Amino acid sequence: MTEQEQHKQYELDCRYLRMARIWAENSYCRRRQVGALIVKDKMIISDGYNGTPSGFENVCEDANGLTKPYVLHAEANAITKIARSGNNSDGATLYVTASPCIECAKLIIQAGIKRVVYGEAYRLADGLELLQRAGIETLLLEIPTDGVPSVLSQP
Ligand SMILES: [Zn+2]
Numbered sequence: 215m216t217e218q219e220q221h222k223q224y225e226l227d228c229r230y231l232r233m234a235r236i237w238a239e240n241s242y243c244r245r246r247q248v249g250a251l252i253v254k255d256k257m258i259i260s261d262g263y264n265g266t267p268s269g270f271e272n273v274c275e276d277a278n279g280l281t282k283p284y285v286l287h288a289e290a291n292a293i294t295k296i297a298r299s300g301n302n303s304d305g306a307t308l309y310v311t312a313s314p315c316i317e318c319a320k321l322i323i324q325a326g327i328k329r330v331v332y333g334e335a336y337r338l339a340d341g342l343e344l345l346q347r348a349g350i351e352t353l354l355l356e357i358p359t360d361g362v363p364s365v366l367s368q369p
Pocket residue numbers: 287288289314315316317318319
């Protein structure tokens with residue numbers, strides 16, 4: 215990639231990640247709202263946010279404020295949405311507002327996703343480590359609510 219192409223990719227990454235952040239606002243979860251987009255060949259082929267499965271009540275927490283065990287993460291919702299579509303995620307990029315957990319990392323690997331751009335580091339790093347072991351490029355982009363985003367790490 216030339217420097218110009220790299221800059222273009224960086225700008226696109228920031229925009230898609232901002233869109234994922236807006237998409238997270240759809241989530242009914244109170245504890246944490248996460249949004250994800252899957253982009254392939256410059257097309258958004260899927261989207262997701264954390265929440266209960268289709269047909270369930272839009273409440274993520276139980277009476278004690280704990281997240282219900284059947285809440286799907288944003289990445290899992292985006293990936294499984296593709297399973298119901300005519301598309302496929304092979305070679306795609308996943309944009310997600312928080313770094314994937316290990317359960318989602320497994321799905322990301324098996325879905326053929328090649329790149330993961332995320333907006334903030336999740337408390338556990340084992341998901342990212344698994345992705346890196348599978349040869350998936352991971353990129354942390356910190357986007358302030360206002361101002362110019364900056365690249366924090368590019369392993
Ligand atoms: Zn997850």
